[in-house]
Amino acid sequence: MGRHLVIVGGGHAHLTVLTRLRDFTGAGHRVTLVSPSPYHYYSGMGPGMLSGIYRPQEIRFHVGRMAQDRGAEFITALVSKIDPVRKILHLSDGSILEYDIASFNTGSDVSMDLPVSLSVEGVFSVKPVDRLYAFRRAVLEGRFEKKVRIVVVGGGPAGVEVSSNARMLLDGARISGSITLVGGRRVLGGFPPRVRQLAIKSLASKKVRILEGITAVSIRPQVVELSDGNTLPRDFVVVAVGVRPSTLYRDSGLPVGSDGGMLVNAYLQSVRFPELFGGGDCICLEGHRLARVGVYAVRQNRILHHNLMSALEGGDFLSFHPGGDYLLIMNMGEGKGIAWKKDIVWNGRLAFLLKDLVDRRFVRKFQVSGEKDEME
Numbered sequence: 381m382g383r384h385l386v387i388v389g390g391g392h393a394h395l396t397v398l399t400r401l402r403d404f405t406g407a408g409h410r411v412t413l414v415s416p417s418p419y420h421y422y423s424g425m426g427p428g429m430l431s432g433i434y435r436p437q438e439i440r441f442h443v444g445r446m447a448q449d450r451g452a453e454f455i456t457a458l459v460s461k462i463d464p465v466r467k468i469l470h471l472s473d474g475s476i477l478e479y480d481i482a483s484f485n486t487g488s489d490v491s492m493d494l495p496v497s498l499s500v501e502g503v504f505s506v507k508p509v510d511r512l513y514a515f516r517r518a519v520l521e522g523r524f525e526k527k528v529r530i531v532v533v534g535g536g537p538a539g540v541e542v543s544s545n546a547r548m549l550l551d552g553a554r555i556s557g558s559i560t561l562v563g564g565r566r567v568l569g570g571f572p573p574r575v576r577q578l579a580i581k582s583l584a585s586k587k588v589r590i591l592e593g594i595t596a597v598s599i600r601p602q603v604v605e606l607s608d609g610n611t612l613p614r615d616f617v618v619v620a621v622g623v624r625p626s627t628l629y630r631d632s633g634l635p636v637g638s639d640g641g642m643l644v645n646a647y648l649q650s651v652r653f654p655e656l657f658g659g660g661d662c663i664c665l666e667g668h669r670l671a672r673v674g675v676y677a678v679r680q681n682r683i684l685h686h687n688l689m690s691a692l693e694g695g696d697f698l699s700f701h702p703g704g705d706y707l708l709i710m711n712m713g714e715g716k717g718i719a720w721k722k723d724i725v726w727n728g729r730l731a732f733l734l735k736d737l738v739d740r741r742f743v744r745k746f747q748v749s750g751e752k753d754e755m756e
């Protein structure tokens with residue numbers, strides 16, 4: 381007899397399930413996708429969207445249409461609470477949804493430890509990724525007396541990519557302006573020293589001012605207050621201070637890992653509630669401490685598709701093995717990148733070309749709902 385599969389969040393780890401939903405509906409199961417937006421943006425190309433290399437419709441998936449075209453129901457909402465005992469999801473629109481099996485790919489949010497609301501004018505976060513497009517538009521549509529002043533808070537890869545690509549945006553639009561990167565203790569502190577060196581050199585060549593040993597402590601309407609007592613005047617702030625899963629799982633009483641992600645076993649299944657599965661940034665894999673990078677979400681696609689089918693139909697589960705070292709490439713603007721895998725580091729045009737190739741190939745595989753023909 382058909383059962384009800386609820387897919388929560390159409391993120392990177394759910395794309396195979398979503399494009400192959402007919403495997404589930406065709407077997408007589410009812411499927412519902414719950415997502416706050418009909419679109420999901422591919423984060424790796426977000427900085428390139430900021431500078432204008434990519435249009436929004438080139439880097440997003442119409443997950444709502446993807447689901448509906450394959451016989452599923454699409455609900456525009458957030459899941460705000462899980463009742464794993466009664467097998468009920470509470471949605472942000474006040475409704476409830478019963479499930480037999482539910483799979484979560486709700487990602488992560490920028491950890492907002494700063495006393496600032498993202499609704500303050502001119503403040504943007506790097507996630508959700510479409511905020512980078514809102515930032516781009518705000519810069520292009522703004523009227524500035526002299527120079528536009530941009531402050532990027534956070535010295536990880538996202539902060540570095542956003543600083544570089546913000547300069548490309550200004551240069552491309554002939555807007556003069558300053559960009560300051562508030563890098564916390566050290567920009568790219570936990571990364572290979574050569575990556576850090578190359579990134580700092582590249583940022584310096586783009587006249588990005590780097591502050592290290594300093595954190596932002598608050599963001600006010602005109603200024604950013606710093607831990608050393610100074611203030612930075614600002615028109616725009618982009619917050620890139622690292623990500624963590626939402627509190628949904630902890631608040632719902634599920635077993636969670638150290639940063640609040642749903643704790644799952646090797647089958648990507650909740651360690652306490654076998655009807656719950658998950659992938660991407662919103663899970664913590666038992667016995668591992670995985671970086672919050674999209675690489676893992678991508679690697680989990682096949683496992684989730686298989687295991688959700690097995691959970692509905694009965695069958696063996698596949699184990700997820702995180703795999704070895706992975707390649708990361710930062711888009712540094714000007715058609716250049718910095719690439720590294722473990723301690724092997726290289727930079728320049730080839731690095732960006734490789735990133736562009738890999739990213740475009742991934743997007744092409746899952747853009748099955750006419751995304752490229754859409755208007756912005």
Ligand SMILES: Cc1cc2nc3c(=O)[nH]c(=O)nc-3n(C[C@H](O)[C@H](O)[C@H](O)COP(=O)(O)OP(=O)(O)OC[C@H]3O[C@@H](n4cnc5c(N)ncnc54)[C@H](O)[C@@H]3O)c2cc1C
Nearest residue numbers: 389391392423424458459486487488660661672673674675
């Ligand atoms: C600027 C930037 C660049 C990056 N570049 C790279 C890179 O080049 N390579 C790399 O490996 N990693 C990169 N990352 C990291 C990468 O973004 C994350 O690891 C990746 O997004 C995780 O994918 P996900 O699908 O788990 O989460 P997300 O991409 O965050 O997707 C989660 C989805 O769930 C939906 N959702 C959220 N909450 C709910 C809810 N309560 N109910 C229902 N739906 C919900 C969201 O709308 C979203 O569609 C980058 C991150 C940033 C910020």
